[in-house]
Amino acid sequence: MARKETSESENPGRLKQIRLAYQMTKRVDPKVGLIVAAVGIVTFGAFLAIGFLIDHPIWAGILGFLLAFLLMAIIFGRRAEKAAFGQMEGQPGAAAAVLNNIRRGGWVVTPAVAANRHQDVIHRAVGRPGIVLVGEGNPNRVKHLLAGEKKKMSRVVADVPVTEIVVGDAEGQVPLRKLQTALLKLPRVMTKNEVRTVNDRLRALGDLISNMPIPKGPMPKNIRMPKGR
Structure with missing residues (x-):
């Protein structure tokens, strides 16, 4: 009984996600509904026509319906x-949102390990x-941030290969x-234990670095350091 209630509660959630995804996509791609529907109708119609030609319209119709549903899901996806990527492009932190999707592949992602006041940012995976x-x-600014981050990391992981990627067109x-x-196409050169160590x-x-004492304001000019005794 509990399992039935769980499945019933999950279905509305999934349908809501699909509806929200469709609404978001339609704002950017107004013809998405027509294109997906056309793919489904043409696929189903083609299989149904073949079914009548070979005198098996029912089986061909069932197969055509399943294949049409699959193609519609693929095209819509x-x-x-x-x-989604079109809406994220150019937004600060968009790359971090994409990198978070590869965590399940054994990657450890740390967003914004370096940044500046212009909102240029470096993420680490x-x-x-x-x-x-x-x-x-x-x-140009990202290039300097990458160089600074590589120099900082070289203190502890000088023997680890580092790949630099700049997001853009x-x-x-x-x-x-x-x-x-x-990222997924990069050759694997380390074991899981080595990844954990790094x-x-x-x-x-x-x-x-975060625990180092940092002055809370500008240093006064012409300050005299105390002489050692």
Whole structure:
């Protein structure tokens, strides 16, 4: 009885997610409904016509209905994904949202390990391919942030391969929609234990830097340091 109630409560949640995804996609892609429906109708109609030709319209219709539903789901999923990335592109932190989707693949993602007042930011992902630094923002400023982060990490993980990725559509950059694929295509060079060790080192480095005493304001000019006795 409890299982039945659970499944009934889950279905409205899933339907609501699908409805919200469709509404979001339609705002960016107004023709998504017509395209998905056309794919389904054409696929089902083609199989039904073949069924009449071979004198098995019922079986062909069932097969056509299932295949039409599958194709409609695939087309809608791709267009919904494209619409989602289109809305995120250019937004601060968009790359971090994409990187969070690869956590289940054994990656450890740390958003915003470096940033500046212009909202250029560096995210770090550690996995079996090594360390991946992902920068988003102005390419020239991001370049300096990447260099600074690599120098900082070299204190504790100098022997670990580091891959730099700048998100964007210019030459040499990786589009946001292809970021996850780019990371998953990297060759694996470390074991799971080595990944864990690297993460522990980087975490310790972050704790050390965050605990360093930092002056809460500008240093006064012409200050005289006390002479040692």
